[in-house]
Amino acid sequence: MLRNPEAEAFFASCSAHSDVGAEFLRSLTRLGEVEMRGNLEHYGAPYGVTAETVFCGAAGMRDTFWRLRPADVEIAIRSGAEPAPIGPGWVQITLFRPDWPQADLAHWALRAYDFARTGA
Numbered sequence: 660m661l662r663n664p665e666a667e668a669f670f671a672s673c674s675a676h677s678d679v680g681a682e683f684l685r686s687l688t689r690l691g692e693v694e695m696r697g698n699l700e701h702y703g704a705p706y707g708v709t710a711e712t713v714f715c716g717a718a719g720m721r722d723t724f725w726r727l728r729p730a731d732v733e734i735a736i737r738s739g740a741e742p743a744p745i746g747p748g749w750v751q752i753t754l755f756r757p758d759w760p761q762a763d764l765a766h767w768a769l770r771a772y773d774f775a776r777t778g779a
Contacts, residue, residue, distance in 0.1 A: 660711065661708065661711055661712065661713060662711050662712045663712055663713050663726070663746075665745065665746060666706070666713035666716070666726070666745050666746070666749075667696070667706070667708075667713050669716075669744070669745045670696070670697055670704040670705075670706040670713070670716045670718065671697075671704075673703075673704035673716075673718035673719065674702045674703060674704055674718065674719075675697070675699060675702060675703065675704040675705060675717045675718050675719065676702070676719070676720045676721070677699065677702075678720075678721075678755070679717045679718075679719065679720060679721050679722065679723065679754055679755075680699040680704075680705050680717050682717075682723070682754055682764065683705060683715070683716070683717035683723050683764065684699070684705060685764075686723075686764035686765045686767070686768040687707055687715070687768050687772075689765065689768075689769070690707075690709075690768060690769065690772045691709075691772075692709050692710075693707045693708070693709050693772070694707070694708045694709070695707055695708075696708060697716070704716055704717060704718040705717055706724075707772075709772060709775050709776055710775050710776050710778075712726070712775040713726070714726045714771040714772060714774065714775035715767075715768060715771050715772075720755075721753050721754045721755045721756075722751050722752070722753055722754070723751070723752045723753075723754060723762075723764060723767075724743050724745060724749055724750070724751050724752075725740075725749065725750050725752065725767045725768070725770070725771040726745075726748050726749050726771050726774065726775065727748060727749075727750060727767070727770055727771055727774060728748075728770070728774050728779075729748070731770050731774070732748060732750055735750045735752070735767065736750065738762075739752070739753075739759060739762070740752045741753075750767075752764070752767060
């Protein structure tokens with residue numbers, strides 16, 4: 660049973676463009692135990708689960724979502740992320756903005772994964 664079913668409900672109600680989904684999935688390649696959910700082949704929003712926790716996902720045309728420690732949330736927001744509608748501790752990082760540097764999704768993937776696995 661998931662520790663944060665509200666996150667699963669959020670992604671289940673969303674769709675994702677294949678471009679944002681592909682970028683999101685690439686960012687997870689160096690992580691360990693991740694169960695991918697959502698059906699990107701049918702434009703479903705993909706999201707990752709580890710240690711019974713949804714810790715990341717992608718939705719829409721260009722948005723990725725990450726569940727982070729409070730200190731990482733602050734850093735992400737100072738780096739251009741926004742609070743996400745999923746709930747406290749979630750940030751939204753928008754991709755493909757021509758006037759912004761490319762986001763380091765691999766970094767946020769690792770931070771979110773570690774937080775989900777350790778809880779600290």
